[in-house]
Amino acid sequence: DAKTTQPNSMESNEEEPVHLPCNHSTISGTDYIHWYRQLPSQGPEYVIHGLTSNVNNRMASLAIAEDRKSSTLILHRATLRDAAVYYCILRVYSGGGADGLTFGKGTHLIIQP
Amino acid sequence: EPEVTQTPSHQVTQMGQEVILRCVPISNHLYFYWYRQILGQKVEFLVSFYNNEISEKSEIFDDQFSVERPDGSNFTLKIRSTKLEDSAMYFCASSPYDRVGGNTIYFGEGSWLTVV
Numbered sequence: 001d002a003k004t005t006q007p008n009s010m011e012s013n014e015e016e017p018v019h020l021p022c023n024h025s026t027i028s029g030t031d032y033i034h035w036y037r038q039l040p041s042q043g044p045e046y047v048i049h050g051l052t053s054n055v056n057n058r059m060a061s062l063a064i065a066e067d068r069k070s071s072t073l074i075l076h077r078a079t080l081r082d083a084a085v086y087y088c089i090l091r092v093y094s095g096g097g098a099d100g101l102t103f104g105k106g107t108h109l110i111i112q113p
Numbered sequence: 114e115p116e117v118t119q120t121p122s123h124q125v126t127q128m129g130q131e132v133i134l135r136c137v138p139i140s141n142h143l144y145f146y147w148y149r150q151i152l153g154q155k156v157e158f159l160v161s162f163y164n165n166e167i168s169e170k171s172e173i174f175d176d177q178f179s180v181e182r183p184d185g186s187n188f189t190l191k192i193r194s195t196k197l198e199d200s201a202m203y204f205c206a207s208s209p210y211d212r213v214g215g216n217t218i219y220f221g222e223g224s225w226l227t228v229v
Contacts, residue, residue, distance in 0.1 A: 038156070043222050043223050100146060100158030101156075
């Protein structure tokens with residue numbers, strides 16, 4: 001998987017929006033942008049993914065730059081439960097899903113009450 | 114919501130002993146994975162399994178590791194002769210077959226292995 005760059009940590013206040021950035025300047029045309037998060041003492045959890053267009057789901061929104069060299073995960077209204085490490089991962093579609101995810105250090109999101 | 118379940122949640126074993134970690138993937142999923150996370154470090158891919166054989170494995174997954182799907186529901190990771198450095202959280206995961214790209218991987222809560 002191609003490399004991504006994320007800030008080590010970010011802090012936000014409860015009930016405010018959070019924008020988590022990710023740079024992936026070496027992304028190729030077939031790389032999907034995935035976001036996972038890991039709450040304390042739990043396994044990673046899927047958040048959202050996209051290829052070219054912006055994506056929304058019940059958990060978050062994903063804004064993808066036009067050149068695809070960066071993306072932003074948006075939590076519209078952060079709660080204390082959103083405090084976690086957020087991972088931005090590029091994934092090549094290799095047919096079926098055999099390839100594993102390559103996790104970086106991610107961004108440690110701290111939510112203040 | 115369907116989930117990946119793992120047992121045991123925590124196991125303590127003596128160095129050199131064999132350990133089997135068990136997982137029940139989501140029932141209609143076809144790809145199964147094991148990952149590990151040493152305390153304070155990144156989540157690392159170990160192996161993927163499809164159609165009753167290993168699809169991909171990382172450098173970590175050496176001869177002391179093996180995986181098996183002994184029946185239609187369980188997926189196991191065996192560590193033959195544990196070392197101190199095998200102490201970690203082991204995550205099982207599963208995903209459906211991805212015909213389009215970008216499939217979602219669902220992780221279990223993990224099995225914490227402590228080798229003493």
